[in-house]
Amino acid sequence: SDNIRNMMFGLDALVELDNNKMVPAINLDNAATTPPFKEVIQEIERQLMYYGSIGRGKGQKSENSTEVYTNGRDIVKDFVGANSDIYTVFYINNATDGINKLASAFIESPEDIVLSTRMEHHANDLPWRERTKTVYAEVDKKGRLIVDDIKRLLKAYNGRIKYVTVTAASNVTGYVNDVHYIAKLAHQYGAKIIVDGAQIVAHRAFNMLGQTLEENIDFFVFSAHKMYSPFGGGAVVGLTDVLNKHIAKFYGGGMVEAVCDYSVRYLPAPDRYEAGSPNYPGVVGMLRAMEVLKCIGFDYIKNHEQILLRRALDGLMKLPGVILYGDNENIADRVGIAVFTLRGIKNEEVANFLAGYRAIAVRHAAFCAHPYVRRLTGGSDTSGSFCYPLEGMVRISFGIYNNETDVDTFLATIKELLYSEYLRHFARVKNNSVQ
Ligand code: PMP
Incomplete structure (x- = not known):
């Protein structure tokens, strides 16, 4: 896996966090586009x-x-x-x-x-x-x-x-x-x-x-x-x-x-x-x-992606407030993509937090597949009604150079977001009860 990371162009380019620190980005948006090989x-x-x-x-x-x-x-x-x-x-x-x-x-x-x-x-x-x-x-x-x-x-x-x-x-x-x-x-x-x-x-x-x-x-x-x-x-x-x-x-x-x-x-x-x-x-x-x-070989690629996907899904399943979409038990027929939302937190906020706090790139909204996303998130046919835009979900998608550290950093960041949201909620409840 380290060898493959060395084959990628631009992985060590630094990006700026909200606190102005410069760090290398973690790209979990490979379904949108992938970084090129150095070769x-x-x-x-x-x-x-x-x-x-x-x-x-x-x-x-x-x-x-x-x-x-x-x-x-x-x-x-x-x-x-x-x-x-x-x-x-x-x-x-x-x-x-x-x-x-x-x-x-x-x-x-x-x-x-x-x-x-x-x-x-x-x-x-x-x-x-x-x-x-x-x-x-x-x-x-x-x-x-x-x-x-x-x-x-x-x-x-x-x-x-x-x-x-x-x-x-x-x-x-x-x-x-x-x-x-x-x-x-x-x-x-x-x-x-x-x-x-x-x-x-x-x-x-x-x-x-x-x-x-x-x-x-x-x-x-x-x-x-x-x-x-x-x-x-x-x-x-x-x-x-x-x-x-x-x-x-x-x-x-x-x-x-x-x-x-x-x-x-x-x-x-x-x-x-x-x-x-x-x-x-x-x-x-x-x-x-x-x-x-x-x-590199597609046997390796498939196996590697399955490991990362399983790890990410298992981690997300353990966290309260995470809603996952699709069949997350049986993943043999899936490439390395997962979609989720966090209860009570806007998808855009999730994506902004991941990027601003840990330089993790993901995508949110409806991924140019609105009819599909509408079905997954509980809507169905829209014939006859106004064709409204969707809140959608947050998507993570793996490339061959992602590793378990990337997954763990992502999971830890989601945990921090949930925890800070919990504290904010708790403070709101406390303030209300004082008044
Ligand atoms: N089909 C699928 C399944 C895709 O994921 C994408 C890109 N997100 C496209 C088609 C369109 O590819 P492009 O934007 O490169 O034309």
Whole structure:
């Protein structure tokens, strides 16, 4: 674990506490974004020395960059278990960009029906619902996806659902979905499956190719900044023949074979999905991060995260006034994310206290997954009523470099907050009784 901490860039940067002391931060907000590996930064720096325009220029630098960029598609395929000619990789800026590109390409009429879930991040909900009829599979009381609901909807729409789009892991509860089984269901009913991989790529080994043809994932989308590379990288890996039948509504240079006055011939995928000058540093950083993650190994990563999550949950469960969400007994199907609230204390206050008192970074509110958070916190469907914002919860999320000391410092800080709140409450009661 110490070795891994040494591999991270920026962990020892000092931040200021409320008492003006400067200390290194403890980052428990890795589901939002992760710090980069040092090797990633070094690789970006090295590649920028030999950098030239991608695909369009001549000269050694341009040829070098083009080669790294092009060969990188195979590294991506290998990383997501998609070593087959049926798949093509195109680079994107982030998962939001990728899903919007797919939705803009695939939705041809508002009659097309998409099946999504109530567990999705807005990035895998709004791009669909704003373009076409979208139906949603529900989650249960603990927040797990009801897979039978997917089956029910596929059956009810009897072959009319064109795409099933589902997250591989939730950014709120960390539940990992059995997307290969969902793929099988989708395929049985003639739909294609799109998987939002934003929260899985840094946590579990992922194979797009399933045990059987039916279980293959058709499209997989993810961001690089959640897997130890800086902002701006990401990829879509998807079925070449489907990608070539469509085109994203995102146009510009680099995607065409020929443009005439009144007609255009577009290149096949990946180029037709990559209009504009690409983000080369984002791509090379992502490629190196994939190599480093593979080297560390996902067995280690999964096991390490489970240890941290168990420790954090056990600690939180012991404290009075802590409300935890989701199934916190059985965590085998969760990546390292936990959500909670403290009775009587606003989530924002909790987050401010953690940051100001011990430089612990967390996130609070509704994590761009409002329908899901609304369900977890006791609300349900809001159809017909005013769509109000949510108080939400506080989220902690682990990266591979977090350790047990981070968890214990977090728990001790929550304890201090609860204790100071108890004293404040006690003083209020005492004052009232004196009056
Ligand atoms: N899907 C999930 C599950 C996510 O957690 C996120 C980021 N929080 C996204 C999609 C969107 O990723 P990005 O902001 O990098 O586009």
